[in-house]
Amino acid sequence: MAKILDQFLEENLQELRGAGLYNEIDPVEGPNGPTIKVGGKDLVNLSSNNYLGLATDEGLKKLAKDAVDKYGVGAGAVRTINGTLDIHVRLEEKLAEFKGTEAAIAYQSGFNCNMAAISAVMDKNDAILSDELNHASIIDGCRLSRAKIIRVNHQNMDDLRKKAKEATESGQYNKVMYITDGVFSMDGDVANLPDAVQIAKEFDLITYVDDAHGSGVMGRGKGTVKHFGLEKEIDFQIGTLSKAIGVVGGYVAGKQQLIDWLKVRSRPFLFSTAMTPGDVAAVIGAVDKLLASDELVDKLWENGDYLKAGLKKLGFDIGNSETPITPCIIGEEKLAQQFSKRLMEEGVYAKSIVFPTVPKGTGRVRNMPTAAHTKEMLDEALAVYEKVGKELGVIG
Structure with a gap:
């Protein structure tokens, strides 16, 4: 290894560990369900994005296996050659x-x-109004586009209107886009899409909603845009297939012309091999389940509300979440990591989230209840939270 690289890594890794910002990875021994095994120990799992429990669904596993038998383990090419x-x-x-x-x-x-989507439409002659708490992938997509990035105060519609007016009336930009998460993954709050759409109409903004944590959760499972009845108003609906859907992949939904453009100008579509057939089959099956029944979504919300009420009653600061995402805000980074470690020692896996994922001083343990959890599992988790919270002085 080059000496300068060795020095860089050694110094910076030590700094992260000293500040409580180094993330230890815990391999899961088996399926990622409502309970998991880590280090040979069974734990109640409150850190998975597997909102509906579909990652371990027996029917979806069979669909994936059947697709592998029919199509093979890979698509064999990029979509634009013969990988479709x-x-x-x-x-x-x-x-x-x-x-x-x-x-x-x-x-x-x-x-x-x-x-793919941001850089296929926006360029150096454009501007992007981006909520300051948007996901890292949005931030990176904006940077890749080379457009002017204008940070908008989180969920502040007055600030959005002010900056939209300045950007559109300046004459500097060909196009202006507003980008927001549908559900913000660290706090669980929901984007104010109705007001944002009105501002977008006023200033002819392109609208872009990343609904990674809203699809399968909001709007009877159809997402945050559906929750507000704005399917005809939002230009880009972005979603992941790895959270509530339980598999892997992502998608952009919108007008036919937009999708036609992305198929000829978005680089990850043009230069990366297609999703594997087994994954595709499982995703189709998962979406069919959501289209057919609200049962899993209802159970998710029931469990989310139950856990929230229990943690709040114990005296934890759970922020202002409007979704099943339930943060316990601890504050200091090292304490947040210690809290998470003690939870794990007592039988609950709930990972600490610290800077740079969240602002300094707002370290937290983020809880992700799913439709697959039982009330008994959640009661067990709440009992551990009470024990550890009192032990570390987080609650009285």
Whole structure:
């Protein structure tokens, strides 16, 4: 290794560990369900994005296996050569139906969607109004586009209107886009899409909603845009297939012309091999489940409300979450990591989240209850939270 690289890594890794900002990875021994095994120990799992429990669904596993038998383990090429299998076409038709749009395009991950879609439409002559708490993939997608990035105060519609007016009336930009998460993953709050749409209409802004944590959760599972009845108003609906859907991949849904453009100008679509057939089949099956029944979504919200009420009653600061995402805000980074470690020692896996994922001084343990949890599992978790919270002085 080059000496300068060795020095850089040694100094910076020590700094992260000393500040309580180094993330230890815990391999899961088996499926990522409502309980998991880590280090040979069974734990109640409150850190998974597997909102509906579909990652371990037996029916979806069979669909994936059958697709592998029929198509193979890989698509064999990029989509624009001969990597578009008929099952990919069915997936995109199903996603468009799910999101209430004319068309959809599938990518290999939700992160790829933001790399692909933003830079395919926006360039150095444009401006992007971006909520300051948007996901890292949005931030990176904006940077890749080379557009002027204008940070908007979180969920502040007055600030959005002010900056939209300045950007559109300056004459500096060909196009202006507003980008927001549908559900913000660290705090669980929901974007104010109705007011944002009105501002967008006033200033002719392109609207872009990344609904990674809203699809399968909000709007009877159809997402945050559906929750507000704005399917015809939002230009880009972005989603992941790795959270509530339980598999892997991502998609953009919108007008047919938009999807046609992304198929010829978005680089991850043009230069990366297509989603595997087994994943595609499982996703189609998962979406079919959501289109057929609200049962899993209802159970998710029931469990989310139950855990929230229990933690709040114990005296934890759970912020202002409007979704099943339930942060316990601890504050100091080292304490947040210590809190998470003690939870794990007592039988609950709830990972600490610290800077740079959240602002300094707002370290937290983020809880993600799912439809697969039982009340007994949640009661067990609450008992551990009470014990550890009192032990570390987080609650009285």
